[in-house]
Amino acid sequence: MIRDITLGQYYPGQSAVHRLDARTKIVATLVYIAALFVVNNFWGFLIAAAVLFTVIGISRVPLKFIFRGLTAVFLIIAFTFIINLFMVDGRVLWEWKFLSITYEGVRRACFMAVRLVLLIIGSSMMTLTTKPIELTDGLEKLLKPLSKIGVPSHEIALMMTIALRFIPTLMEETDKIIKAQQARGADFESGNLLQRAKALIPILIPLFISSFRIAQDLALAMEARCYHGGEGRTRMNQIRFHRGDAIAAVLVFAFLGVIIASRWI
């Protein structure tokens, strides 16, 4: 069950999207997210969706794989939809006691839901097509200028690398502990909320302990290999921009222009 979460997972491939420089993809994703907030009508979303699906097509990541990641955040989308549906004032379409649905509410709810879906798929396209290591390397390079004003760009990137690296490890660990406690007859599926919360203790305590153990081992292993921070550190894989990145950059800014123009449709 834990394995099924695809949000933030990498889908191995060799497509043009995969080959883009991580920095290009990070900036493009940020521009895309910003663009989604610039949009003020459904035409804008139509353009954004068309662009997104073109990118998915080029990347050859199966749609099934992408939507499986979406199911994990389905609750959040449903929640925003319902809240918006009932909370907006305007022309009343339907009324029952204190609840009312307005024309504006329906519009806003659909609007927000579409924005959220595009937002999630858009940003997961970045993680699906970029190896976590490339992603953090790219981020470190992007943040480098900020280190002049005291932003610890290397440390931030390292923390992200470690966090990403240990997601699967901790998931595996959790899976193992859950199974081990189930084998001792633990029941996580029945009982009221309080009982269920209490049933998590036998999972959380061993998980905490192993996280500390893993962290300590990692720190020792890094020190044993003379890690001393980012100063003067060189990389094995130098990242460079290619022709594809230039094309992508032009396309991204063209897209932003179209989206801004779409406000006046």
Added chain:
Amino acid sequence: MSIEVKDLKYIYSPDMPGETTALDGVSFDVTEPSVIGIIGQTGSGKSTLLQHLNGLIKPTSGEIYIDGECITGEKKNLTDVRRKIGLVFQYPEYQLFEETVAKDVAFGPKNLGADEEDIDRRVRHALELVGLDYDEVAEMSPFELSGGMKRRAAIAGVLAMEPSILMLDEPMAGLDPQAHRDMLGLIKRVQQEMNSIILFVSHNMGDVAELSDRLLVMNKGRIVMDDGPHEIFKRRDELSDMGLSVPPIAEIAQKISDKHKDFESNPLTIGELADDIKEYRKTNR
């Protein structure tokens, strides 16, 4: 008691990148009390098989019967299955969580709905069975124990459920020589006491030779050999092709027969080799 496994198949993350067949048509049955060793390279499906037998994983296809009862069907009450079959995971000391050793060992029986008095009896008995002194450790935090003791306390947690079939996944991994010997003794003691089926996975051929009445050799998700340890350790070339080996004592016997062509021995323990050498010297005086 009996275990019957029929054509078990299991595929990890189907339809995803990284789809792997972990079990590819596994069948075997165990009908009488015995110690069964399972050997095979890392990734050959040993742990996956044990987890299936405890109902922790649902097979992609195939059936498992415990005491003639199918545990792979729909809506099976798995607590009943886990009452019958105890599974000790690899590095079980990492699942300890309670404030005291006694409470931790009591976790299993409590989940099974045993009453206070019964739980107390089970905890005492289980701790005694794994060779820990109740009065000494009961009120200690499990995290204060040494590595080997932690592991024994964790095994006691499973034994306290009083299963009729016990499965252990690499129970000796990472133990120092003394704790290793203790663990061998523990398994033998449990077998004598429970007179039941014990399945264990190990990479140590010496342990496997010493403990097992029967061996299952797994390779790439299949059981490729299923026989007594004497018969299996005769097939050293086949084992070597699968990345496995024979017990050190069998290596020694092989070295001797390389020098003395007419010496023949297929020992599992030092005692057996000594007897064969004595016999050989008598006839070749």
